[in-house]
Amino acid sequence: MRKEKFRPQFHFTPQANWMNDPNGMVYYEGEYHLFYQYHPQSTVWGPMHWGHAVSTDLIHWNHLPIALYPDSLGYIFSGSAVVDWKNTSGLGTRENPPLVAIYTYHNIEGEKAGRNDYQSQALAFSLDKGRTWSKYEKNPVLPNPGIRDFRDPKVFWYNETNKWVMILAVQNRVQIYSSSNLKEWSFESEFGVDRGAHGGVWECPDLFPLEVEGSTIKKWVMLVSINPGGPNGGSATQYFIGDFDGKSFHSDVDTTKWLDWGMDNYAGVTWSDIPEEDGRRLLIGWMSNWQYAQEVPTESWRSAMTLPRELKLVQEKDDIIIVSNPIKEFEVLKEQHQKDSETLLSGEVPIDIKELDLKSCELNFVFEPQEASQNGHTTAYGILLRNDKEEVLKLGYNMLSKKFFMDRTNVYKAFSNSHYLSLVTGDYDIQNQVKMKIIIDAASIELFVDDGKFVMTNTVFPQEPFNQLSLFSSLGSVKILEAEFYNIKSIRAK
Ligand code: FRU
Numbered sequence: 001m002r003k004e005k006f007r008p009q010f011h012f013t014p015q016a017n018w019m020n021d022p023n024g025m026v027y028y029e030g031e032y033h034l035f036y037q038y039h040p041q042s043t044v045w046g047p048m049h050w051g052h053a054v055s056t057d058l059i060h061w062n063h064l065p066i067a068l069y070p071d072s073l074g075y076i077f078s079g080s081a082v083v084d085w086k087n088t089s090g091l092g093t094r095e096n097p098p099l100v101a102i103y104t105y106h107n108i109e110g111e112k113a114g115r116n117d118y119q120s121q122a123l124a125f126s127l128d129k130g131r132t133w134s135k136y137e138k139n140p141v142l143p144n145p146g147i148r149d150f151r152d153p154k155v156f157w158y159n160e161t162n163k164w165v166m167i168l169a170v171q172n173r174v175q176i177y178s179s180s181n182l183k184e185w186s187f188e189s190e191f192g193v194d195r196g197a198h199g200g201v202w203e204c205p206d207l208f209p210l211e212v213e214g215s216t217i218k219k220w221v222m223l224v225s226i227n228p229g230g231p232n233g234g235s236a237t238q239y240f241i242g243d244f245d246g247k248s249f250h251s252d253v254d255t256t257k258w259l260d261w262g263m264d265n266y267a268g269v270t271w272s273d274i275p276e277e278d279g280r281r282l283l284i285g286w287m288s289n290w291q292y293a294q295e296v297p298t299e300s301w302r303s304a305m306t307l308p309r310e311l312k313l314v315q316e317k318d319d320i321i322i323v324s325n326p327i328k329e330f331e332v333l334k335e336q337h338q339k340d341s342e343t344l345l346s347g348e349v350p351i352d353i354k355e356l357d358l359k360s361c362e363l364n365f366v367f368e369p370q371e372a373s374q375n376g377h378t379t380a381y382g383i384l385l386r387n388d389k390e391e392v393l394k395l396g397y398n399m400l401s402k403k404f405f406m407d408r409t410n411v412y413k414a415f416s417n418s419h420y421l422s423l424v425t426g427d428y429d430i431q432n433q434v435k436m437k438i439i440i441d442a443a444s445i446e447l448f449v450d451d452g453k454f455v456m457t458n459t460v461f462p463q464e465p466f467n468q469l470s471l472f473s474s475l476g477s478v479k480i481l482e483a484e485f486y487n488i489k490s491i492r493a494k
């Protein structure tokens with residue numbers, strides 16, 4: 001598996017066949033669970049199951065048997081999982097609290113028959129650390145009220161009211177429900193019809209509290225994936241920051257904020273039940289885009305997840321934003337440190353990469369564009385990756401448009417899905433210096449700018465691995481204050 005073309009070396013992938021959204025992420029008894037939308041018979045989407053893997057460090061994963069199979073009520077669509085610590089559902093005991101998965105049934109016959117009520121919410125539970133699952137006999141627990149898009153429940157415990165809260169994607173908005181036992185749900189409120197981006201249907205929401213870094217201010221964060229309608233077309237995830245009182249959510253500002261400006265981070269939600277002493281908010285997303293996910297040129301499997309990321313809130317001028325960064329556990333995979341000294345650069349300068357493996361690496365830079373030079377102002381700067389097939393990937397910042405860009409135009413032209421945007425861009429205003437962390441793994445590039453204030457995740461399918469690295473600066477010059485590279489160890493068996 002390690003040798004397969006495009007097989008990521010340190011990102012989660014199914015061993016074989018089709019995967020989309022991450023589902024049911026929950027931490028219990030020392031294990032992080034990751035379920036995912038899975039079609040075990042094909043490399044394209046089809047009857048959905050929940051695939052399953054566990055990890056003790058969020059980096060190395062053990063693949064487990066499929067957790068949930070479709071049944072007479074429908075395919076198993078996306079959803080969440082919680083530890084029912086107080087056994088409110090009665091599905092376990094206090095001594096052995098049940099793990100409860102809350103997912104959407106998608107009834108394909110209902111859909112084909114042109115009905116509107118083919119999606120409903122249901123429960124399954126496990127009493128053996130997620131190894132085997134039983135479906136609740138009275139499913140569904142939240143029947144469909146006659147709305148076509150009614151799915152992707154994310155459930156959490158809200159202490160102040162002693163209730164479970166469910167946030168659900170409903171066409172062009174989210175709905176919030178509450179329950180004392182996970183089995184009976186009452187409608188509380190709606191959010192979003194007049195907020196945020198509306199270029200497509202809303203999917204896979206999440207809602208959680210976070211403190212603003214360096215303060216005691218607690219805000220509530222709502223994530224909402226949208227497809228299509230992302231900033232570069234297709235699938236993407238927007239977010240809102242505001243307040244929640246157990247019943248309804250109000251966002252502070254009306255502008256749309258994107259969690260990730262790239263084309264390949266979708267349906268990301270966060271882990272439940274991370275112990276308080278850890279206290280992190282951890283997210284993983286599906287590293288693909290519905291515009292081309294089913295056509296990407298991998299052979300035995302399709303799709304990977306993003307690196308797990310820690311989300312934090314920071315005050316940025318008069319706004320509060322999410323910053324996302326690779327989890328600290330990722331550090332264990334870093335090796336072979338190469339550090340280059342400060343340089344002033346103009347034009348294109350090849351880097352002597354020595355032992356650096358550009359298939360699996362992390363590149364860190366601090367750039368400082370120079371005010372003016374004899375040639376005029378710098379217009380763009382960044383990195384170029386090349387291979388022996390003369391493919392070139394360009395990643396950098398354009399100072400005129402104030403946009404980061406990743407240009408895939410000259411890589412794998414044979415993969416000609418017209419939606420596979422060659423130039424992916426995202427707005428970010430750089431005043432002076434900028435830090436870039438670039439994580440490359442076989443067929444993906446994750447860019448984290450200024451400690452996660454701007455993030456861009458993109459797939460890329462070079463016909464041969466990149467083996468040359470250069471830095472570039474167009475017109476004027478740029479100073480490289482720091483350049484530090486690491487190889488990343490594979491998590492796959494040899
Ligand atoms: C998002 C999504 C979800 C749905 C699942 C089906 O990618 O469309 O809304 O539950 O995928 O596989």
